[in-house]
Amino acid sequence: xxxxxxxxxPEDRHPFFDQIEKLFxxxxxxxxxxxxxxxxxxxxLAPAISPHDPIENSLYDQxxxxxxxxxxxxxxxxxxxxxxxxxxxxLIYGARVSLTLGIVSVGIALLFGSMLGAxxxxxxxxxxxxxxxxxxxxxxxxxILLAIVIVAYLGPGLRNAMIAIGIINIPRFARIIRASxxxxxxxxxxxxxxxxxxxxxxxxxxxxxxxxxxPIIVQASLGFGEAILSGAGLSFxxxxxxxxxxxxxxxxxxxxxMILRAWWVMTFPGIAILFAVLGFNLLGDGLRDxxxxxxxx
Amino acid sequence: MSAEHxxxxxxLKTYFDVRGGVLKAVDDxxxxxxxxxxxxxxxxxxxxxxxxxxxxxxxxxxxxxxIAGGEILFEGVDVLKLTASEMRKVRGNKISxxxxxxxxxxxxxxxxxxxxxxxxxLHKKLSQREIRDRVIEAFRLVRIPAPESRINEYPHxxxxxxxxxxxxxxxLACNPKLMIADEPSTALDVTIQxxxxxxxxxxxxxxxxxxxxITHDLGVIAEMAQRVAVMYAGKIMEAADADxxxxxxxxxxxxxxxxxxxxxxxxxxxxRLSTIPGVVPSLFKLPPGCLFNERCSVAxxxxxxxxxxxxxxxxxxxxxxxxxx
Numbered sequence: 001x002x003x004x005x006x007x008x009x010p011e012d013r014h015p016f017f018d019q020i021e022k023l024f025x026x027x028x029x030x031x032x033x034x035x036x037x038x039x040x041x042x043x044x045l046a047p048a049i050s051p052h053d054p055i056e057n058s059l060y061d062q063x064x065x066x067x068x069x070x071x072x073x074x075x076x077x078x079x080x081x082x083x084x085x086x087x088x089x090x091l092i093y094g095a096r097v098s099l100t101l102g103i104v105s106v107g108i109a110l111l112f113g114s115m116l117g118a119x120x121x122x123x124x125x126x127x128x129x130x131x132x133x134x135x136x137x138x139x140x141x142x143x144i145l146l147a148i149v150i151v152a153y154l155g156p157g158l159r160n161a162m163i164a165i166g167i168i169n170i171p172r173f174a175r176i177i178r179a180s181x182x183x184x185x186x187x188x189x190x191x192x193x194x195x196x197x198x199x200x201x202x203x204x205x206x207x208x209x210x211x212x213x214x215p216i217i218v219q220a221s222l223g224f225g226e227a228i229l230s231g232a233g234l235s236f237x238x239x240x241x242x243x244x245x246x247x248x249x250x251x252x253x254x255x256x257x258m259i260l261r262a263w264w265v266m267t268f269p270g271i272a273i274l275f276a277v278l279g280f281n282l283l284g285d286g287l288r289d290x291x292x293x294x295x296x297x
Numbered sequence: 298m299s300a301e302h303x304x305x306x307x308x309l310k311t312y313f314d315v316r317g318g319v320l321k322a323v324d325d326x327x328x329x330x331x332x333x334x335x336x337x338x339x340x341x342x343x344x345x346x347x348x349x350x351x352x353x354x355x356x357x358x359x360x361x362x363x364i365a366g367g368e369i370l371f372e373g374v375d376v377l378k379l380t381a382s383e384m385r386k387v388r389g390n391k392i393s394x395x396x397x398x399x400x401x402x403x404x405x406x407x408x409x410x411x412x413x414x415x416x417x418x419l420h421k422k423l424s425q426r427e428i429r430d431r432v433i434e435a436f437r438l439v440r441i442p443a444p445e446s447r448i449n450e451y452p453h454x455x456x457x458x459x460x461x462x463x464x465x466x467x468x469l470a471c472n473p474k475l476m477i478a479d480e481p482s483t484a485l486d487v488t489i490q491x492x493x494x495x496x497x498x499x500x501x502x503x504x505x506x507x508x509x510x511i512t513h514d515l516g517v518i519a520e521m522a523q524r525v526a527v528m529y530a531g532k533i534m535e536a537a538d539a540d541x542x543x544x545x546x547x548x549x550x551x552x553x554x555x556x557x558x559x560x561x562x563x564x565x566x567x568x569r570l571s572t573i574p575g576v577v578p579s580l581f582k583l584p585p586g587c588l589f590n591e592r593c594s595v596a597x598x599x600x601x602x603x604x605x606x607x608x609x610x611x612x613x614x615x616x617x618x619x620x621x622x
Binding site for chain 1: 354356382385386387388389390393394396398401402403404405406407415416419420464467
């Protein structure tokens with residue numbers, strides 16, 4: 001049928017599009033969406049748009065300042081680091097690392113968190129107690145400290161950093177989904193599903209779970225920003241991405257000894273982290289405004 | 298065995314263990330439903346109608362609920378003894394349920410067609426194509442216009458009456474032997490109510506399914522049921538075929554209910570509507586003797602301490618009252 005009419009006509013379109021429209025009317029949400037789109041495009045197109053190889057050393061171009069400073073050149077728009085590597089290229093490739101880190105760690109947290117949360121909220125009683133007390137234990141540790149412990153146990157490296165960030169983010173998803181599942185459990189359509197002979201598993205995943213999606217989407221977006229931040233933190237401490245991989249947190253760590261001589265080595269990755277996290281937080285807020293039924297007018 | 302009954306409930310006791318004691322929501326209830334028959338179950342709010350229905354479907358949450366005794370024989374098999382997976386094969390397939398609230402009984406995130414299709418796919422091994430055809434057929438059966446396009450709509454796009462039709466279509470989808478209708482018309486306005494009741498009467502004739510019709514509305518019961526059971530505080534007070542019950546009610550509670558129906562008309566001498574004095578007793582503090590004695594106009598001494606037995610007046614008319622012993 002007429003595809004466009006099904007999206008634009010408020011009468012017979014899927015309610016999903018009502019929320020998309022609401023998101024597009026929300027300025028913070030759109031700002032976040034623009035930043036994230038740029039961020040994603042940058043990481044996908046990294047090989048095509050970066051002017052240099054991010055790990056290529058150049059002995060003659062060490063610590064070149066950005067192009068607008070005295071001594072800068074158009075060859076290295078944002079200058080070079082102490083090994084003569086092009087800052088712009090490293091930042092562009094760093095976007096890839098951060099994006100992967102966000103997807104993997106939020107994916108881990110989302111998968112396990114929503115499963116545990118849904119089980120706890122549906123079965124209540126002792127499964128609820130066991131699951132949620134474990135979540136409380138995870139939450140009792142300072143966020144980054146627990147990540148350090150896990151990475152220390154698994155060994156440093158980007159992959160283990162992703163796993164660690166995933167694990168420490170499980171409770172936030174579990175709690176939210178448990179709360180929504182408990183709320184949805186009381187609704188009549190759950191009883192109706194049971195009355196037509198649906199099994200517990202079917203009721204949890206086919207009836208309850210799709211109704212808990214809005215808080216999950218909001219939380220995933222906010223969690224994405226936080227995961228990037230924690231990933232950069234771990235890399236800064238030397239527990240995440242290992243050299244020569246260009247990761248924003250690691251770049252800050254490398255540049256901190258030169259901050260007085262070459263401020264750009266440390267500043268640009270910091271700005272990159274700032275914008276990436278800001279983008280996801282803005283989108284998360286926008287999504288919350290669009291999806292949260294309590295904020296609907 | 299009693300093979301001639303489609304459903305036979307024998308001495309069903311459903312209790313709830315709650316703080317402060319045991320709530321006897323359903324206490325020693327027995328009734329039968331024959332094939333193709335509609336049994337009306339009437340009573341005030343909180344008298345145990347819905348709990349009876351949920352007990353048959355095994356939807357009573359355990360704990361706090363528990364089936365303290367009795368048997369529910371469906372086609373000669375005690376559903377209370379079935380395993381969870383056997384019970385799932387009965388629900389929606391042989392016994393289905395129509396709910397009170399059409400606004401909330403449908404899952405808001407799926408199309409109505411998908412929800413009816415789900416019922417079919419749970420119980421029948423059919424291809425996607427065949428399932429779709431059966432969904433459309435079910436929609437046609439419940440007189441939803443333009444079923445081919447309506448199946449793609451979401452619940453929020455439909456009116457209350459249409460949603461109730463979808464719920465009935467879900468209940469009918471697998472050609473059940475018994476439909477339990479728990480106040481299916483209460484949440485609808487009067488004109489839609491009449492349409493839905495008409496529809497259910499027609500469908501009963503078309504499909505031959507029996508209906509357990511639960512309501513607090515005697516007018517609705519008169520229109521729907523062949524036999525009627527009146528419940529009060531967890532017990533059946535009187536049961537008879539509809540004509541007898543409405544023609545010559547025997548139990549003082551039934552008589553009280555009949556006289557408290559407002560009648561439209563000019564020249565009525567009695568201006569005020571008659572009522573039953575008092576309130577339904579709390580299930581925590583049931584009175585000794587007859588449950589109704591504190592509100593009864595014809596109670597005598599015996600009623601205050603001796604519980605009346607079920608008295609058979611013949612022709613399937615039973616009443617729980619000392620006055621008819």
